[in-house]
Each structure stands twice: as C-alpha cells, then as structure tokens.
Amino acid sequence: MRQFPPRLPHQPIFYPVTNVDYATQIARDWNTKDTSLAGYVTEFEVDDSFMSAFQPHTVGSALHKEYWIPAERLSDLNSAVEGTIQVLSAYFGPGFQGFVPDQGALKSKSALAQFSTIAELLRSNRVAFAEEVRLNRKAVFLNFLFWAQSDCGSLGASEGLRQEVTGAIRQTWQSKAIEIPLPMNR
Numbered sequence: 001m002r003q004f005p006p007r008l009p010h011q012p013i014f015y016p017v018t019n020v021d022y023a024t025q026i027a028r029d030w031n032t033k034d035t036s037l038a039g040y041v042t043e044f045e046v047d048d049s050f051m052s053a054f055q056p057h058t059v060g061s062a063l064h065k066e067y068w069i070p071a072e073r074l075s076d077l078n079s080a081v082e083g084t085i086q087v088l089s090a091y092f093g094p095g096f097q098g099f100v101p102d103q104g105a106l107k108s109k110s111a112l113a114q115f116s117t118i119a120e121l122l123r124s125n126r127v128a129f130a131e132e133v134r135l136n137r138k139a140v141f142l143n144f145l146f147w148a149q150s151d152c153g154s155l156g157a158s159e160g161l162r163q164e165v166t167g168a169i170r171q172t173w174q175s176k177a178i179e180i181p182l183p184m185n186r
Helices: 020-033 071-080 111-124 126-135 137-149 159-175
Strands: 038-046 081-092
Touching: 020 038, 020 081, 071 081, 081 137, 111 126, 111 137, 111 159, 126 137, 126 159, 137 159
Parallel strands: none
Antiparallel strands: 038 081
C-alpha cells in the first residue's frame, strides 16, 4: 500500500498517531467496536518537510500523540509517504465480515466463507488456488490476518489446515511477486 484512501464525508481530519502502543489501543479497543469491526495497526515513513507543517497534539496521556491532517491535505500526505505502508497487526470484532470481492470464486463471500473456498481450492486444484490468490489479492491481503489469527473452530478447520492454507497463501504471494508484502502475524 502506498497511500491512504480518501476520508469519508463525516471524517474531516486524518489522525496519524506517533507510536505503536497508541495505534494498537485504537485498533483493538475502539475500531473493533465501531461499524468497521476491524482495526489495523500500520507503520509508514513521511517526508519531514511535509510533517513540519503540522504540530503533534497530545489528546490524553503522553502516549496519546497524534497529528491532525485536514482531509483536503490527505493527497499531499500520500505524496509524502516514503516507501510503503506496512500492516503490523490487526484486530477483529465479532461481526467482522471482511473485504468481500466481486469476482472469482470468492465473489460475494464473507471472510469466513472465503477461507473455506480457498482451502477447498488448495486441496483440489493448486493452479486455481494460486490464480484466486492473484485475482483477489485485495481480499486476501485484507482478510489474511483474520484467517491467520482466528480460532480454527470458527473457520471450520483444524489448526493444521489453517496453517497449511495460510502458509500456501504466503508462498503463492511471494511466487507471484506481489509487490506489497502480506502482513505478519505478530
């Protein structure tokens, strides 16, 4: 990932925070309770000359430091991102449905149903499995940590199958030379 998506109309400010502990608190304790039902902790570098135009704000304890970037400046921030935006960790609420793609064998399926479909493809046709990972790389990327962290029972799989599927996804991801690395399960 190289940029953040545009803000929604009810989100006039983008709030990048200054440390992983605060980002984890937001992702785990707040975002999973929100309508998104998932929270991702990301890390990225920004050109100092861009960030020098903004002051960090402490919004609670010393841990709670963040920048306030107006939505109309988000494209400028995206241009100032150096390298890629890395996903460090993810947290999921009980109603998480995941990113639902509109193509391939994963079309219109929730993250749980996608796991079952991918597992079946892995067992029946490795070529079709690899093509599905490539075709729906956005869904695979966004749902990967959910599959890697979920209780096997909720996935309808054994621990061995979960590890086999996530390992095969990693291997396929690397063999297809997809530029953005899959997030690590930390």
